[in-house]
Amino acid sequence: METNLMTLEDALGQVPYRSAVGALLFQLADDDLLIGFRDTEWLGLAPHIEEDVAFGSVSQEELGHATYYYHLLEDLGFGRADDLSALRPAQDRRNAVLLEMPNGPGVFLDDPHYNWAFTVARHYLYDVYAMVRLGDLLESSYQPLRDVAIKVLREKRYHRTHHELWVKTMASHSDDARKALAYAMTEAYQATGDLAHDGGHRESFEVFSIWPRVGTVGQRWHEEVKAFLEPLGVYPSGVAHSLAINGRNGEHTEHLVSALQILSEVYRLDPTAQW
Amino acid sequence: MDRLHEVEEILKTVRDPEIPMANIVDLGMVDAVDVDDEHIFVRLMPTFVGCPAQRVIIRDVEKALRDHFVLAISVEMGMLTPWTSDRITEEGRAELKASGIAPPGATLDDVACPFCGSEEAVRENLFASTSCRSLFYCKACRNPFEAFKPI
Numbered sequence: 439m440e441t442n443l444m445t446l447e448d449a450l451g452q453v454p455y456r457s458a459v460g461a462l463l464f465q466l467a468d469d470d471l472l473i474g475f476r477d478t479e480w481l482g483l484a485p486h487i488e489e490d491v492a493f494g495s496v497s498q499e500e501l502g503h504a505t506y507y508y509h510l511l512e513d514l515g516f517g518r519a520d521d522l523s524a525l526r527p528a529q530d531r532r533n534a535v536l537l538e539m540p541n542g543p544g545v546f547l548d549d550p551h552y553n554w555a556f557t558v559a560r561h562y563l564y565d566v567y568a569m570v571r572l573g574d575l576l577e578s579s580y581q582p583l584r585d586v587a588i589k590v591l592r593e594k595r596y597h598r599t600h601h602e603l604w605v606k607t608m609a610s611h612s613d614d615a616r617k618a619l620a621y622a623m624t625e626a627y628q629a630t631g632d633l634a635h636d637g638g639h640r641e642s643f644e645v646f647s648i649w650p651r652v653g654t655v656g657q658r659w660h661e662e663v664k665a666f667l668e669p670l671g672v673y674p675s676g677v678a679h680s681l682a683i684n685g686r687n688g689e690h691t692e693h694l695v696s697a698l699q700i701l702s703e704v705y706r707l708d709p710t711a712q713w
Numbered sequence: 714m715d716r717l718h719e720v721e722e723i724l725k726t727v728r729d730p731e732i733p734m735a736n737i738v739d740l741g742m743v744d745a746v747d748v749d750d751e752h753i754f755v756r757l758m759p760t761f762v763g764c765p766a767q768r769v770i771i772r773d774v775e776k777a778l779r780d781h782f783v784l785a786i787s788v789e790m791g792m793l794t795p796w797t798s799d800r801i802t803e804e805g806r807a808e809l810k811a812s813g814i815a816p817p818g819a820t821l822d823d824v825a826c827p828f829c830g831s832e833e834a835v836r837e838n839l840f841a842s843t844s845c846r847s848l849f850y851c852k853a854c855r856n857p858f859e860a861f862k863p864i
Contacts, residue, residue: 488848492840499844502763585792589762592864593844600839 441579441647446513449580458642459580460516461532462649465637465686466571467507468533471523472694473564474500475701476537476557479546485554492600496561499593506590510582521709524702528694534633535685536560536626538694545696555615555622558604563626565598566666567633567659574655579647602666609670616671623667624674631679634659637686716748723781724755727773730766731843735808737770741800744791753778755788758796761844761864798863814846815860821847823863829854 449456477497484490508519516522539560542552572591578584608619634656636643643649667673683689724746725738737743737757747754755774759767771788778786798817801809806816815824821839825832831853839862841848846859 488838491842491848492838495840495844498765499761499763502761502844506762582792585795586762588795589759589792593761596839596862596864603839 441577441650443581443584444579444646445581449514454642455646455648456514458639458646458648459583460511460514461637461639462643463507463511463514463516463583464532467504467511467522468531469537469564469568470500470504470507471701472531472533472537472697473561474498474504475697476539476541477561479541479550480552480557483546483550483552496597496600499597503590503593506586510586513582520705524705525709528690528698529688531685531688531690531694531698532637533685533690533694534564534630534635535683535689535691536629536633537564538685538690538697539626539629540693540697546700553622555608555618556625558601558608559619559622559626561597562601562605563623563630563633563663565594565601566662567655568594569598570655570659570662571649574649574651577647577651578649583648605667605672606670609672620672620674623672624677627674627677628679631681632684632686635681635684635686637684717746719781720746720748720753720755720778723777724774727770727777730769730773732809732812732814734811735805737774739802739805739808741802741805742770742796744794748784750784752785752787753782755786756791756793757788758792758794759790760796760798764844798861801861809861813858815849815858817861817863819863821863824849824860826851826854826856827858828856834858 444455449459474497477493477500480493481490484493504523505519508522511517511522512519541557542550544550544552569591572587572594575583575587576591578587605619608615610616636652640652643652664673683691721738724743725736727737729735729737729740740760742757742760743755744758745754745756755778757770757774767790771790774788775786801816809816810827813827815827818824822836824834826834829851831851833852834849835852836847837850837857838848841859845861847862848857849860850857
């Protein structure tokens with residue numbers, strides 16, 4: 439199927455197209471910003487020094503992806519990239535709720551008791567979704583997004599490989615590890631109701647070929663996740679995921695409010711400062 | 714030497730800030746160079762999307778060119794051509810080894826110790842000190858070493 443490729447100039451000249459691309463970019467950017475931020479909260483606290491090192495790179499890459507998308511939004515005239523990442527309130531955010539959930543009880547500076555099994559489960563589930571979505575976006579009609587998709591996809595592949603290894607290791611190491619992981623996987627899975635939700639933009643994503651396969655992304659994600667987790671005995675079968683809070687529609691928890699408050703604190707001291 | 718060639722020679726003096734022996738040309742980071750009587754335009758490719766060295770590299774390229782030419786200089790990072798690790802030239806691979814980093818293999822574990830050449834290495838971590846590297850331990854000479862990830 440021939441897709442009419444759209445450049446930045448083309449998009450700027452077509453209001454409905456620009457609006458639809460913007461909606462997708464906000465999902466992409468907010469997703470990677472939030473998981474990148476949650477990943478940074480493990481620095482100094484990871485259960486193994488090598489994991490601390492790994493998360494340094496993983497979080498940098500997630501935030502790098504977010505930064506790139508915020509710059510695409512800036513090019514489209516949605517505002518300055520730094521302002522979009524730091525100043526938008528929770529109700530304007532379009533990330534999936536799974537990604538704003540805390541790593542565990544406590545806050546980074548005050549008695550954190552983060553849950554490694556939950557972090558592994560959350561990251562694995564997101565890494566698979568990110569890859570399915572990016573694979574689709576290789577065919578996006580929006581040229582600037584299509585161009586970067588392959589780079590982001592290759593980096594996400596390494597994240598997924600890393601977390602698949604953790605899932606396999608925890609699932610086969612000991613009864614305690616498998617139970618902890620199974621429990622965490624159930625918790626994380628329950629929060630994925632909005633992960634593949636289109637935020638009401640399905641029609642425009644399809645009609646404009648921005649994301650033609652959006653309609654089946656959830657199903658394809660689910661198939662990959664089930665195929666991997668079931669043989670390991672940690673697939674949360676029978677567990678329904680809830681759409682009670684739909685992050686794609688700007689519905690969020692207080693966890694997002696506190697995460698945004700922390701990650702934007704320095705920037706908000708002086709948004710006009712030159713960094 | 715024509716001007717295009719001159720620009721390319723100047724670009725070879727710009728090193729990756731985190732890989733002391735390697736220059737950006739041999740790392741395959743130069744996508745396009747355009748020269749006319751008034752302008753020099755250079756488009757580079759980031760190795761990893763979030764690489765924090767990007768701005769430093771742009772600045773270093775601008776400075777190197779400005780020190781040598783009076784033409785208008787324009788340098789940018791672009792995604793038109795995605796950077797892949799197979800763009801690293803043979804010279805680039807030698808430069809990585811000289812920096813103590815094993816050049817990328819066909820697969821993740823297809824690496825040799827940059828210190829002793831042994832292929833008996835154990836991968837300790839998919840992620841090392843920067844995005845682009847993994848961490849290995851050489852069982853022969855017992856040194857840890859980093860390896861460039863194939864991407």
